Amino acid sequence: MRFTRTKAIIATAGLALSLAACGDAGEESDGPDVEAAENASDNFDDGTRMKELADAGSIKIGVKFDQPGLGFKDAASDTPTGFDVEMAKQLAASLGIEGDGIEWVETISDNREPFLEDGTVDLVLASYSITDERRAVVGQAGPYLVTGQQLLVAADSDIADVADVKGEEVCSVTGSTSLDNIEAEGAKPVGFDTYSECVEKVLDGTVSAMSTDGTILAGYAAQNEGELKVVGDQFSEERIGVGYSKDSPEMCQWIVDTITEAYDSGKYEEAFNATLGPSGVEVPELPEMDACES
Numbered sequence: 205m206r207f208t209r210t211k212a213i214i215a216t217a218g219l220a221l222s223l224a225a226c227g228d229a230g231e232e233s234d235g236p237d238v239e240a241a242e243n244a245s246d247n248f249d250d251g252t253r254m255k256e257l258a259d260a261g262s263i264k265i266g267v268k269f270d271q272p273g274l275g276f277k278d279a280a281s282d283t284p285t286g287f288d289v290e291m292a293k294q295l296a297a298s299l300g301i302e303g304d305g306i307e308w309v310e311t312i313s314d315n316r317e318p319f320l321e322d323g324t325v326d327l328v329l330a331s332y333s334i335t336d337e338r339r340a341v342v343g344q345a346g347p348y349l350v351t352g353q354q355l356l357v358a359a360d361s362d363i364a365d366v367a368d369v370k371g372e373e374v375c376s377v378t379g380s381t382s383l384d385n386i387e388a389e390g391a392k393p394v395g396f397d398t399y400s401e402c403v404e405k406v407l408d409g410t411v412s413a414m415s416t417d418g419t420i421l422a423g424y425a426a427q428n429e430g431e432l433k434v435v436g437d438q439f440s441e442e443r444i445g446v447g448y449s450k451d452s453p454e455m456c457q458w459i460v461d462t463i464t465e466a467y468d469s470g471k472y473e474e475a476f477n478a479t480l481g482p483s484g485v486e487v488p489e490l491p492e493m494d495a496c497e498s
């Protein structure tokens with residue numbers, strides 16, 4: 205089934221300015237209230253992974269812990285915050301699971317597929333770009349957000365666009381599509397395990413720039429106001445989706461239906477406004493979802 209909606213790419217340059225204006229993007233609210241479905245197990249067929257999880261009353265979800273606005277957790281917090289996290293809560297709630305029933309597992313770009321393959325997590329919502337290569341080894345449903353790759357540079361940098369980093373060292377995280385994209389633009393890609401490491405290398409001048417989805421960069425620019433800035437037009441399209449095990453293909457339509465319901469009910473908008481749009485950034489329309497294999 206394919207849900208027809210106008211696909212909107214977030215205007216991440218404006219998002220960066222708006223987040224910077226509202227202060228530290230890591231200091232987010234806990235998001236809107238999420239009400240778990242009652243008797244959720246009755247909504248799923250026997251033998252499906254959804255029914256198993258609903259019966260168990262628990263789920264393991266992989267998210268980022270170092271991406272303000274999307275998936276962020278500081279040392280003093282028990283639960284991560286961010287738009288990816290809020291979408292994960294909506295999925296868990298449809299299974300009748302909330303609060304202590306969710307185990308949040310820190311997931312970096314390089315272990316998203318392994319975690320799904322070996323059962324470390326049941327779902328991955330971690331700025332997870334949908335690609336054919338990834339779909340060869342895991343399931344990916346969505347997209348629920350579309351963004352584009354940009355550059356994060358020092359506030360006093362002369363770099364203004366991707367053309368300015370040809371031949372320069374530009375970092376991102378190992379295992380991400382961002383490294384391939386920036387190499388295609390003529391830069392020298394440098395991989396790190398986490399985005400936080402990459403940000404530090406930009407701050408100390410080790411590399412000329414960092415590159416990944418503009419939504420991620422906007423959060424770091426806000427955290428380091430006056431020291432970092434987002435520059436340039438988007439030079440890729442990143443379709444962000446939900447990862448699941450290929451052993452459970454029935455999860456795809458459930459994910460699509462649940463996120464679509466969240467959008468139609470206004471919960472998507474509430475989640476976006478509480479995380480990525482605290483200063484009034486316009487909520488994007490839900491992108492057109494890919495059809496699930498029958």
